[in-house]
Amino acid sequence: MGIFAHPDDAELMCAGTLSLFSKAGWEVHIVTMAPGDKGTAELTRAEISRIRKKEAANSAMLIGATYHCLEFEDLYITYDRESLNRTTAVIRSAKPSVVFTASPSDYMPDHEITATIVQAACFASGVKNLEVDMTPYEPVPYLYYSDPMEGKDIFGKPVLPSVYVDITSEIGIKEQMLACHASQRDWLMMHHKMDEYILAMKRFSAQRGSETGTAFAEGFRQHLGHGFPQNNVLRDIFNNLVHE
Ligand SMILES: [Zn+2]
Numbered sequence: 147m148g149i150f151a152h153p154d155d156a157e158l159m160c161a162g163t164l165s166l167f168s169k170a171g172w173e174v175h176i177v178t179m180a181p182g183d184k185g186t187a188e189l190t191r192a193e194i195s196r197i198r199k200k201e202a203a204n205s206a207m208l209i210g211a212t213y214h215c216l217e218f219e220d221l222y223i224t225y226d227r228e229s230l231n232r233t234t235a236v237i238r239s240a241k242p243s244v245v246f247t248a249s250p251s252d253y254m255p256d257h258e259i260t261a262t263i264v265q266a267a268c269f270a271s272g273v274k275n276l277e278v279d280m281t282p283y284e285p286v287p288y289l290y291y292s293d294p295m296e297g298k299d300i301f302g303k304p305v306l307p308s309v310y311v312d313i314t315s316e317i318g319i320k321e322q323m324l325a326c327h328a329s330q331r332d333w334l335m336m337h338h339k340m341d342e343y344i345l346a347m348k349r350f351s352a353q354r355g356s357e358t359g360t361a362f363a364e365g366f367r368q369h370l371g372h373g374f375p376q377n378n379v380l381r382d383i384f385n386n387l388v389h390e
Pocket of ligand 1: 155
């Protein structure tokens, strides 16, 4: 399960790895906290939300994944009872063994707060007295943080992955998934006069690839705090595709 702030975040940061999971026979879920309701210069919130949720669902469908939106709002993602409860509920419903989320250090607070909410929700999933009327789910899933945008924190310092997944075989499907987000791609195309949306994703995947001697890779850091599983399950599942 990938739980990210906005539609297209999962595609940019871990779609290749999610595609590998899907090919290996795993059930895959992509969750966004918000529907991308601020991602427009022209449309109303309702209009752009409808479009972007459809784009996200189409993208998920390409790898046979299920898309969920938790219906919070762009730029207002907050750590509170409601966000923790809804995120815990989606974890309890899908029972993921492995969860990917945004970087705890990234260019915008929506991403950073999502990382905190997801960390708490993974832990809370098995906690009986939470205000979520669904059967608690244990054990605590494996949790991995994706790279921040451009692989850097807000001070420009590089954020280095501890785990790399070779996604060379999946770069085509990753590009197709990202291309489903036509509203965002067209917007950037207008600004940059080139297909910066796809090009930037490929550049960054190639950069992570070059750090491990492969063509394209995705980087992650595993949550190794108390109570979370400690072994690198990506290594167990994907063997040679994983570099540490
Ligand atoms: Zn985002």
